[in-house]
Amino acid sequence: MKRVEPGSFLTLHYRLRDGDGVAFVDTFATPPATLSLGTGELAPAMEARLIGLAAGSEESFALAAGEAFGERDPALVHRVSRAMLDAKGDADGDYRVGDVVRFPAPDGQSIAGVVRGIEGDALVFDFNHPLAGRAVTFDVKLIGVL
Numbered sequence: 023m024k025r026v027e028p029g030s031f032l033t034l035h036y037r038l039r040d041g042d043g044v045a046f047v048d049t050f051a052t053p054p055a056t057l058s059l060g061t062g063e064l065a066p067a068m069e070a071r072l073i074g075l076a077a078g079s080e081e082s083f084a085l086a087a088g089e090a091f092g093e094r095d096p097a098l099v100h101r102v103s104r105a106m107l108d109a110k111g112d113a114d115g116d117y118r119v120g121d122v123v124r125f126p127a128p129d130g131q132s133i134a135g136v137v138r139g140i141e142g143d144a145l146v147f148d149f150n151h152p153l154a155g156r157a158v159t160f161d162v163k164l165i166g167v168l
Contacts, residue, residue: 023076023077023078024076024077024166024167024168025074025075025076025077025167026059026072026073026074026075026076026164026167027059027073027074028059028060028073029058029059029060030058030059030167030168031056031057031058031059031167031168032055032056032057032058032059032072032164032165032166032167032168033054033055033056033164033165033166034049034054034055034057034162034163034164034165034166035049035050035054035055035162035163035165036048036049036055036160036161036162036163037049037050037159037160037161038090038153038158038159038160038161039158039159039161040153040156040157040158041156041157041158043159046152046153046158050161050163054165059072059073065090065091067085067089067090068083068085068090068160071083071085071160071162072162072164075162075164076164076167077164077165077166077167078164078165079162079163079164080162080163080164081161081162081164082159082160082161082162083159083160083161083162084157084158084159085157085158085159085160086157087155087156087157088154088155088156089157090153090158090160091151091153091154091155091156091158092151092154092155093154093155094150094154094155095150095154098148098149098150099138099146099147099148099149099150100135100146100147100149101141101144101145101146101147102144102145102146102147103143103144104143104144104145105143107145110125110126117137117140117145118137119137119138119139119140120136120137121136121137122134122135122136122137123135123136123137123147133149134149135147135148135149136148136152
């Protein structure tokens with residue numbers, strides 16, 4: 023039976039749950055995911071748990087706080103003026119706490135920030151991964167390995 027190794031192409035179902043059991047990603051009720059290890063589609067700590075598993079395996083892994091998505095970094099919380107948002111984004115944006123807003127990055131990609139607060143003429147954005155600094159459970163059903 024084929025086992026997962028670095029660079030393997032996988033078909034799988036997976037779920038990421040926080041410490042309260044709330045699922046942030048869950049493919050079990052949808053078509054399975056396909057991905058290639060080593061391409062950044064999964065966090066390195068999650069990829070490491072898959073190495074050596076055989077097709078057909080079902081596992082659940084507990085990852086310590088910060089292990090999957092790093093520790094929370096206070097330097098990734100920024101105050102952004104409404105004027106800058108109007109100039110670079112949606113001038114008619116009705117931003118609310120909890121909204122996810124995409125910003126253009128210098129490399130042509132984009133980065134997402136979550137509105138954490140509104141302070142007068144500015145909004146506070148958190149650019150940390152939503153699960154940074156949190157313990158997660160990684161549930162996997164490995165369907166195929168190439």
